[in-house]
Amino acid sequence: MTGTRETILDEALRLFAQKGIRETTVRDIAKAVGITEGAIYRHFDSKDQIVHELFGRYSSMLYETLDRVIKNTASDRERFSKVVRSFLEFAFKNPxxxxxxxxxxxxxxxxxxxxxxxxxxxxxxxxxxxxAKGILNQDPDFALAVMIGTLERVFLYKTMGILRGRREEIASLTADNLWRFLVECGKS
Amino acid sequence: MTGTRETILDEALRLFAQKGIRETTVRDIAKAVGITEGAIYRHFDSKDQIVHELFGRYSSMLYETLDRVIKNTASDRERFSKVVRSFLEFAFKNPxxxxxxxxxxxxxxxxxxxxxxxxxxxxxxxxxxxxAKGILNQDPDFALAVMIGTLERVFLYKTMGILRGRREEIASLTADNLWRFLVECGKS
Amino acid sequence: MTGTRETILDEALRLFAQKGIRETTVRDIAKAVGITEGAIYRHFDSKDQIVHELFGRYSSMLYETLDRVIKNTASDRERFSKVVRSFLEFAFKNPxxxxxxxxxxxxxxxxxxxxxxxxxxxxxxxxxxxxAKGILNQDPDFALAVMIGTLERVFLYKTMGILRGRREEIASLTADNLWRFLVECGKS
Amino acid sequence: MTGTRETILDEALRLFAQKGIRETTVRDIAKAVGITEGAIYRHFDSKDQIVHELFGRYSSMLYETLDRVIKNTASDRERFSKVVRSFLEFAFKNPxxxxxxxxxxxxxxxxxxxxxxxxxxxxxxxxxxxxAKGILNQDPDFALAVMIGTLERVFLYKTMGILRGRREEIASLTADNLWRFLVECGKS
DNA sequence: CATGAATGAGTTTTCATTCAT
DNA sequence: AATGAATGAAAACTCATTCAT
Structure with a gap:
């Protein structure tokens, strides 16, 4: 079955997210997949290889998603909004x-x-x-901190049940607010 | 020497922050302190006790700082600003x-x-x-996400050298902006 | 294909000589042959069987070669010389x-x-x-030590590039010298 | 006990010589020493470190022995003889x-x-x-092959019980014969 | 014959913890 | 208080061998 490799990645991801990387053992992964530890090593050279493959894979996936959105959207406002919403959509769908x-x-x-x-x-x-275009009224790196920080916490609080409401609504709200905060609000 | 206990906590904290908790061994800590592993257990029952003591201690420390600020400040605006600046001051001083x-x-x-x-x-x-007072124009939990997320990332980016400028300036800027974003900006 | 069995033996031999027996895995052999591990077991019951077959085969091969030389040579001097040269020829041809x-x-x-x-x-x-014939001026077991030891080292040093010259010349030189050492030299 | 480290080296050496390096496990060594596997790693970073320390140590020991003999002996004949005898003495004493x-x-x-x-x-x-002095009637590398090969095999055959007699006698006999073979025998 | 996946026992290594001194 | 040696359980990894297809 060629699916075993994917299953290993899936289960490893789930356990890493749940318990942490170091605190997830190869045996944990094997047990979750329903095979023995040794079998893992037919598919991967090491536990670290699993970690790196997962990081590379999902990092790329989010990157591609955002890249597509950025390239295919004309209006600045719409581009920004879509980036925020795609980002959160990715997080909500792949927590x-x-x-x-x-x-x-x-x-x-x-x-x-x-x-x-x-x-x-x-x-x-x-x-x-x-x-550069004069749209943003902030130091872009400070804006980056606000934006990424907010996105991360919004995801976290929604996941923890602190933020309520439908995902799309939360995503739209976040997009609108971040735009207002960073763009429409008076100069810094 | 009662100072050994504190040294253990200090070195453990440094290593935990640098490498992670699981990836820091009791031997690492002992070596950093300049004693042997066994001696650690004269001061702590377990590695986990060190971890918990550190968490309790610094969590409380930040809590007390913020609590004092909140209690001792009259104006809403000033209170909010001081909370933000104290928070970042704590982070910058105790990275x-x-x-x-x-x-x-x-x-x-x-x-x-x-x-x-x-x-x-x-x-x-x-x-x-x-x-409740009508000062905040946002869902408080969403505002929390913006605020905590921003603070975390501002600290991170300053630590990484991405954000430049003096700490106090960054803290003030952050405080002012968060106030404008969450309070002054048009209703959500 | 019956050739696969031979290929397995050939590749196993090469790897055993290069890296050692224990340090060569069945997977190494399979990869070298261009088949999978499982296929090895279609031809051999175990890794040890490969080892034993190789030992038996090449041990016999050298034995037969020497035996033939000993039986088919009349003169003592010529017999001794041919044994030495055949031995080295075998080693050089099947390093x-x-x-x-x-x-x-x-x-x-x-x-x-x-x-x-x-x-x-x-x-x-x-x-x-x-x-027994009075030709050898030495304890035969001591002579054996000199002879086998020399042959092994001559092969090794030639293989390592320490000894230079054509193989046949080295073999002849070795044969002549061993004869002189063990037979012609003054009594021990 | 500072002796544990030495005991580990001693037992490891014994087992490596008896069964081979790869076929001796860390558990074997620990059991022979009377400690647990983990304790080995307080004294050595890895099994390989034990191997390298043993090689370096005994290689040096033999080297020093021979070096001392070579430097402290005036006559060529005596020097050669002493080198051979010291070499075998080392081998017999540290099989x-x-x-x-x-x-x-x-x-x-x-x-x-x-x-x-x-x-x-x-x-x-x-x-x-x-x-260079004209004492040796052979290509020195060929002579090296004869000498080292003979010494190795003499040790082996004595160890195996094939060669009989007192060690010193065997060593003297070997020294005398090698001198005669390589030096006194007619030019090659 | 061959594949490719899997097993299971074993190997090396790690590490929190204990303990005699 | 501290040392240094040791334990024991578990982790990562290896590998000869088996087996369904």
């Missing part, structure tokens, strides 16, 4: 992946350099462009 | 502690319940009060 | 086999008893006969 | 070490480069000097 990406960034940030297609860099560019 | 608190929240969130004096809860109350 | 035989002798000497036609025993007999 | 050095050379020859003080190189120099 384990999103949590995992954050954990990886937090604990193994140095290894992130090895990867291309880091979503945050794309958003940084977007904000820099907006600043 | 390892702040990183550690975040790691602990992220990976061992369930254990957080055992602790009282969680800073975020204090801020949540503050925002709820502001909402 | 992997010769290395493998030595490794097996060294690490699994006890298993050698199960095999008949051990080349060294043939040479021991030859030297004993020479001693 | 496990000598077997281990051979195994290591055979299976992990490439790693030998990392070490200085390789005994064979010392003997090679000795023979080169003898050749």
């Amino acid at each position: 384990d992946a999103f949590k995992f990406l954050n954990i990886f960034h937090y604990l193994r940030g140095k290894e992130v350099r090895r990867f291309k297609r880091i979503p945050v860099l794309l958003i940084r560019e977007l904000l820099s462009d907006m600043r | 390892d502690a702040f990183k550690f608190l975040n790691i602990f929240h992220y990976l061992r969130g369930k254990e957080v319940r055992r602790f009282k004096r969680i800073p975020v809860l204090l801020i949540r109350e503050l925002l709820s009060d502001m909402r | 992997d086999a010769f290395k493998f035989l030595n490794i097996f002798h060294y690490l699994r000497g006890k298993e050698v008893r199960r095999f008949k036609r051990i080349p060294v025993l043939l040479i021991r007999e030859l030297l004993s006969d020479m001693r | 496990d070490a000598f077997k281990f050095l051979n195994i290591f050379h055979y299976l992990r020859g490439k790693e030998v480069r990392r070490f200085k003080r390789i005994p064979v190189l010392l003997i090679r120099e000795l023979l080169s000097d003898m050749r």
Whole structure:
């Protein structure tokens, strides 16, 4: 079955998001998949390879999503809004992946350099462009902090049940507010 | 020497923030302190006790700081501003502690319940009060997401060298902007 | 294809000689042959069977070669010389086999008893006969040590590029010298 | 006890010589020492470190012995004789070490480069000097093959009970014969 | 014959914790 | 209080072998 490799990745992702990378053992993954530890190593050279493949895969996936949105949207306002909503949509649809990406960034940030297609860099560019065009009334890096920080926490609080409401509504609300905060509000 | 206990906590904190909790061994801590592993257990029952003591201690420290500010400030605007600036001041002055608190929240969130004096809860109350008073133009939980998310990322980006400028300036800027975003901006 | 079995033996021999027996995995062999691990077991019951078959085969091959030379040569001097040269010729032509035989002798000497036609025993007999005839001026077992030791090292140093010259010349030189050392030199 | 480290080395050496390096497990060593596997790692970083320390240690020991003999002996004949006898004395007194050095050379020859003080190189120099002085009637590298090969096999056959007699007698006999073979015998 | 996936026992290594001194 | 040695359980990883297809 060619699906075993994917199953391993899926289960590993779920466990990593749930318990952390270090606290998930290869045996945990194997048990979740329904195979023995040794079988894992037919598909991956090491636990770390699983981690890196997951990071690369989901990091790229979010990157591509945002990249497509940015390239295919004409209006500035619509582009910004769609980026925010696509970002949250990705997080809501792949909560384990999103949590995992954050954990990886937090604990193994140095290894992130090895990867291309880091979503945050794309958003940084977007904000820099907006600043260059005079749309953005903020230091783009400060705006980046507001934007990414907000997105992360909105996801977290929705996941924890603190924020209520339908996902799309939350996403729209977040998009609208961030636009108002960063663009429409008086100059900094 | 009673100072050894404190040294253990300091070095443990530094290592936890740098490498993660699971990835820091008791031997790492002992080596950093300049004693042997066994000696650690003269001061603590377990590695987990160190972790919990650190979390409790710094969580309380930030909590007390914010609590004092909230209680001792008359004006709403000033209170909000001081909370933001104190929060960032704490993070900038105790970067390892702040990183550690975040790691602990992220990976061992369930254990957080055992602790009282969680800073975020204090801020949540503050925002709820502001909402009740009609000052805040947002769902307080959404505002919490914006605020905490922004603070975390501002700290992170300043630490990483992405955000430049003096700490106090960054803190003031953050405080002013968050106030404008959450309070002055048009109703949501 | 019956050739697969032979290919397995060939590749296994090469790897055993290169890396050692224990350090060569069944997977290594399979990969070298261009089949999968499972297929190996269609041809052999176990890795050990491959090892034993190789040992038996090449041990016999050298044995037969020497035996033929001993039986078909009339003069003592010529017989001795041909034994030495045939021995080295075998080693030079089958360097992997010769290395493998030595490794097996060294690490699994006890298993050698199960095999008949051990080349060294043939040479021991030859030297004993020479001693009985009064040709050999040495304890035959000491002579055996000189002879086998020299042959092994001559092969090794030629393989390593330390000894230079054409193989046949080296073989002749070795044969002549050993004869002079063991036979012509003054009594021990 | 500071002796544990030495005991580990001693037992490891014994087992490596008896069964081979790869076929000796860390558990085997621990059991022989009377401790648990984990305790081994308080004294050594890895099994390989034990292997390398043993090789370096005994390789040096033999090297120093030969070096001292070479430097402190005036007459050529006596020097040569003493080198041979010291070499065999070392092998007879440290049979496990000598077997281990051979195994290591055979299976992990490439790693030998990392070490200085390789005994064979010392003997090679000795023979080169003898050749330069006109004492040696042979290509020094061929003489090296005869000499080292003979010494190795003499040790082996004595160990196996094939060669009989007192060690000193065997050593003297070997020294005398090698001198006669390589020096006194007619030119090659 | 061959594949490719899997097993299961074993190997090396790690690490929080204990304990005699 | 502190050391240094050791434990024991568990982690990551290896590999000869089996088996359904």
